Amino acid sequence: MDKIRYPIGTFEKPASFQEEDLKKWIDDIRQLPNGLREAVSGLNAEQLNTSYREGGWTVAQVVHHLADASMNAFLRTKWTLTENVPSIRPFDENAWAETIDARSLSVDFSLRLLEGIHGRWAQLLESLAMEDFQKTFYHEGTKATVDLYTLVAMYAWHGKHHTAHIQQLRSRMGW
Ligand code: NI
DSSP: OOOTTTTTTTOOOSSOOOOHHHHHHHHHHHHHHHHHHHHHTTTTTTHSSSSSSSOOHHHHHHHHHHHHHHHHHHHHHHHHHHHSSSOOOOOOHHTTSSSSHHHHHHHHHHHHHHHHHHHHHHHHTTTTTGGGOEEEEEEETTTTTEEEHHHHHHHHHHHHHHHHHHHHHHHHHHH
C-alpha cells in the first residue's frame, strides 16, 4: 500500500450498514468543508501549487477536484431520490482537474462550493428514511448498480482521503 497515495487506505465497501455508520458518514460529509479549509489555511501560492506526491495533483487541484467530485455526487443523490434507478455518467476527473478553473482559480471558490453543497447534502441525507438509502443508480462507467448507502460511505471516505493528502504533505514539508 502506497501511504502517500492512500494515506487512510483504499475505499472498502462496507459489508453491512447500520444506522450509526450512516450517522457517522453523514457527519463526515458535513465536516469536510471545515476540515479542508483548516488543512489549507495559511498556505501561500507556491505551497498551494505544490504536488502532494510526485506526478500528482497540486494542493489547489486537490481542493478543486473535491468540489468537482462532490458536485457530481450531490447530483447523483438527487437523481437517485427523484427517479427510478437513474443512469448516471462518469466524469473524467483527471481532465476536469486540468481545465483552467481547476488550474488557476483561488481555492476559495471551491471551498465555498463545498460549503454550499455539503451543507445541503448532509441536511438532505439526514432527512431520509433508512429504506431510502437502498435506492440505486446505474453507473454507466463501471456498469454497476450502486445504492445510496455505498455512495454516502464512499464520499465520507473520499473527503478524508484527499484532506489527508494535504495534511501529510504539510507534515512532510514542515509547513
Ligand atoms: Ni478523488
